Amino acid sequence: xxxxxxxxxxxxxxxxxxxxxxxxxxxxxxxxxxxxxxxxxxxxxxxxxxxxxxxxxxxxxxxxxxxxxxxxxxxxxxxxxxxxxxxxxxxxxxxxxxxxxxxxxxxxxxxxxxxxxxxxxxxxxxxxxxxxxxxxxxxxxxxxxxxxxxxxxxxxxxxxxxxxxxxxxxxxxxxxxx
Amino acid sequence: xxxxxxxxxxxxxxxxxxxxxxxxxxxxxxxxxxxxxxxxxxxxxxxxxxxxxxxxxxxxxxxxxxxxxxxxxxxxxxxxxxxxxxxxxxxxxxxxxxxxxxxxxxxxxxxxxxxxxxxxxxxxxxxxxxxxxxxxxxxxxxxxxxxxxxxxxxxxxxxxxxxxxxxxxxxxxxxxxxxxxxxxxxxxxxxxxxxxxxxxxxxxxxxxxxxxxxxxxxxxx
Amino acid sequence: xxxxxxxxxxxxxxxxxxxxxxxxxxxxxxxxxxxxxxxxxxxxxxxxxxxxxxxxxxxxxxxxxxxxxxxxxxxxxxxxxxxxxxxxxxxxxxxxxxxxxxxxxxxxxxxxxxxxxxxxxxxxxxxxxxxxxxxxxxxxxxxxxxxxxxxxxxxxxxxxxxxxxxxxxxxxxxxxxxxxxxxxxxxxxxxxxxxxxxxxxxxxxxxxxxxxxxxxxxxxxxxxxxxxxxxxxxxxxxxxxxx
Numbered sequence: 001x002x003x004x005x006x007x008x009x010x011x012x013x014x015x016x017x018x019x020x021x022x023x024x025x026x027x028x029x030x031x032x033x034x035x036x037x038x039x040x041x042x043x044x045x046x047x048x049x050x051x052x053x054x055x056x057x058x059x060x061x062x063x064x065x066x067x068x069x070x071x072x073x074x075x076x077x078x079x080x081x082x083x084x085x086x087x088x089x090x091x092x093x094x095x096x097x098x099x100x101x102x103x104x105x106x107x108x109x110x111x112x113x114x115x116x117x118x119x120x121x122x123x124x125x126x127x128x129x130x131x132x133x134x135x136x137x138x139x140x141x142x143x144x145x146x147x148x149x150x151x152x153x154x155x156x157x158x159x160x161x162x163x164x165x166x167x168x169x170x171x172x173x174x175x176x177x178x
Numbered sequence: 179x180x181x182x183x184x185x186x187x188x189x190x191x192x193x194x195x196x197x198x199x200x201x202x203x204x205x206x207x208x209x210x211x212x213x214x215x216x217x218x219x220x221x222x223x224x225x226x227x228x229x230x231x232x233x234x235x236x237x238x239x240x241x242x243x244x245x246x247x248x249x250x251x252x253x254x255x256x257x258x259x260x261x262x263x264x265x266x267x268x269x270x271x272x273x274x275x276x277x278x279x280x281x282x283x284x285x286x287x288x289x290x291x292x293x294x295x296x297x298x299x300x301x302x303x304x305x306x307x308x309x310x311x312x313x314x315x316x317x318x319x320x321x322x323x324x325x326x327x328x329x330x331x332x333x334x335x336x337x338x339x340x341x342x343x344x345x346x347x348x349x350x351x352x353x354x355x356x357x358x359x360x361x362x363x364x365x366x367x368x369x370x371x372x373x374x375x376x377x378x379x380x381x382x383x384x385x386x387x388x389x390x391x392x393x394x395x396x397x398x399x
Numbered sequence: 400x401x402x403x404x405x406x407x408x409x410x411x412x413x414x415x416x417x418x419x420x421x422x423x424x425x426x427x428x429x430x431x432x433x434x435x436x437x438x439x440x441x442x443x444x445x446x447x448x449x450x451x452x453x454x455x456x457x458x459x460x461x462x463x464x465x466x467x468x469x470x471x472x473x474x475x476x477x478x479x480x481x482x483x484x485x486x487x488x489x490x491x492x493x494x495x496x497x498x499x500x501x502x503x504x505x506x507x508x509x510x511x512x513x514x515x516x517x518x519x520x521x522x523x524x525x526x527x528x529x530x531x532x533x534x535x536x537x538x539x540x541x542x543x544x545x546x547x548x549x550x551x552x553x554x555x556x557x558x559x560x561x562x563x564x565x566x567x568x569x570x571x572x573x574x575x576x577x578x579x580x581x582x583x584x585x586x587x588x589x590x591x592x593x594x595x596x597x598x599x600x601x602x603x604x605x606x607x608x609x610x611x612x613x614x615x616x617x618x619x620x621x622x623x624x625x626x627x628x629x630x631x632x633x634x635x636x637x638x639x640x641x642x
Contacts, residue, residue, distance in 0.1 A: 037398075040265060042398045042399065058265055060258050061258075064258035064262045065257065066190070066257060067197075067257075069190075077190055078262070080182060081182055081266055082183070083180055332556050332560060335547075336546040345535070345538060345539045346542075346543060349533075349539070349564065349571060350567055352532055352574060353567075357574060360577065360578065367580075378570060385566060386563075389563045392555075393556065396555045
């Protein structure tokens with residue numbers, strides 16, 4: 001994978017199976033985000049390919065929440081876009097977003113926006129979660145919430161690939177240092 | 179594949195366009211302001227204003243499309259929404275087209291509907307022709323929005339992208355401006371011009387979405 | 400076949416002697432064309448007298464303006480489909496050179512227009528307007544490339560824009576023709592009005608070949624520079640990584 005003139009990484013192979021949690025490690029600028037974007041199909045690798053046997057969820061470091069959008073509207077929109085037909089209220093409760101549910105994105109704190117982005121994971125069952133720094137901006141409570149979500153997802157046979165800088169609150173089945 | 183992601187993109191863009199200020203009032207104010215400057219600049223001679231009026235409205239429409247398009251893909255690229263749209267599995271060209279049409283509905287169409295009033299200010303005779311012209315403005319501005327959308331998608335990650343959009347889109351606006359002004363001139367050759375206008379707008383609707391899709395994939399890369 | 404030409408090493412070896420050959424042949428052709436055009440051929444009063452001699456620069460420039468945009472579009476297409484880096488290098492090299500020839504075409508046309516049409520700028524002349532929009536297409540292309548932060552992005556964005564421009568050119572041309580045909584004043588002298596006399600044709604043709612050769616030489620030189628600049632950038636970043 002080449003960025004500008006810089007070769008970020010070469011000859012990497014990544015594979016996850018049901019129940020796996022793969023941690024991507026590496027210093028700032030090592031290419032964790034880029035690798036995740038390649039896996040998500042957003043960035044085209046210079047060579048090589050990505051085989052996806054299952055649908056994935058993407059939570060990047062940019063939340064995807066519009067300034068005028070409330071968490072409730074955001075979840076409704078993506079329920080509609082994905083045609084998943086999920087109920088948004090239980091998801092908002094689960095993510096601790098009941099109080100700011102109708103506050104526009106621009107007035108939310110960074111942690112609340114991050115919770116809204118993570119809430120998308122619960123709108124539809126998808127086997128693979130691609131998470132870029134899921135703990136960012138979250139308080140202790142929020143980090144615990146992420147760990148619980150990941151644990152529940154793995155217990156149901158889901159897989160997670162996450163770029164995490166620092167301690168992960170769950171036992172990874174493997175890690176990859178870039 | 180279902181149409182759900184495309185509809186959702188349309189709905190979100192409509193909400194965004196409406197929330198970005200005073201809804202359709204903002205582009206209307208822009209059009210009014212730009213058009214009112216002209217008589218101040220060239221004088222208030224009745225015949226002159228009558229002659230330049232339709233053209234001024236075309237120019238104002240083109241400018242309005244450029245101004246409103248600057249942010250349509252840029253904001254998506256900045257807040258991460260673009261990443262999500264690219265992963266819905268729906269054709270990116272359809273999503274780009276849906277977003278463009280949403281913005282045209284909230285800026286281009288209101289301007290076109292407002293054009294008879296401006297035409298009256300430019301000393302046009304009050305006649306049903308003004309309503310026909312409003313239809314032509316609506317048709318032509320759709321092409322402006324599609325070609326402008328290509329510029330907007332290409333400069334989605336560029337700071338001060340607005341200036342770049344104008345430079346990119348200007349040559350692409352030429353056919354619409356010529357056919358549109360010709361259709362309203364009432365002179366020789368004006369009879370077929372509405373058809374040419376419609377054809378060039380259709381061409382824009384058919385081609386621009388693919389260019390926007392390629393540009394958006396690039397913006398996310 | 401593409402992969403043969405897409406090899407930068409082969410290109411460097413080929414252009415090593417081809418570019419100088421183009422320069423010298425081109426200079427000879429242009430010199431012959433100018434000598435014939437400025438001193439030998441008789442002036443044509445119908446075309447404005449001696450000022451018509453600007454034609455020996457103007458017409459080749461017009462030809463190159465169109466040819467260079469076509470070359471840009473083809474290079475962009477080749478890059479977009481086959482992703483051969485050399486095609487992108489070619490596109491990047493062609494744009495500014497094409498823009499300069501387009502500007503030459505516009506300015507010489509303007510100089511020719513003043514005594515014959517009585518105006519520096521004739522809005523009713525379809526060729527003038529079309530070339531102007533071509534010039535804008537070049538400017539937009541260069542501005543877009545310059546605004547992108549990596550060369551890969553510049554290549555992709557540039558290719559998309561060049562292709563969008565190319566498919567729009569017929570429509571732009573058609574609309575401009577329609578616009579001018581309705582406004583055209585019968586008294587305006589058009590260059591293609593009377594039949595071109597054979598005495599002008601040969602020097603004109605030689606001139607056009609000369610300009611084309613010069614264009615080819617300049618493009619090759621710029622491509623060689625670009626290939627080396629990219630190598631330097633690669634070496635630099637490798638050096639940085641070593642730290």
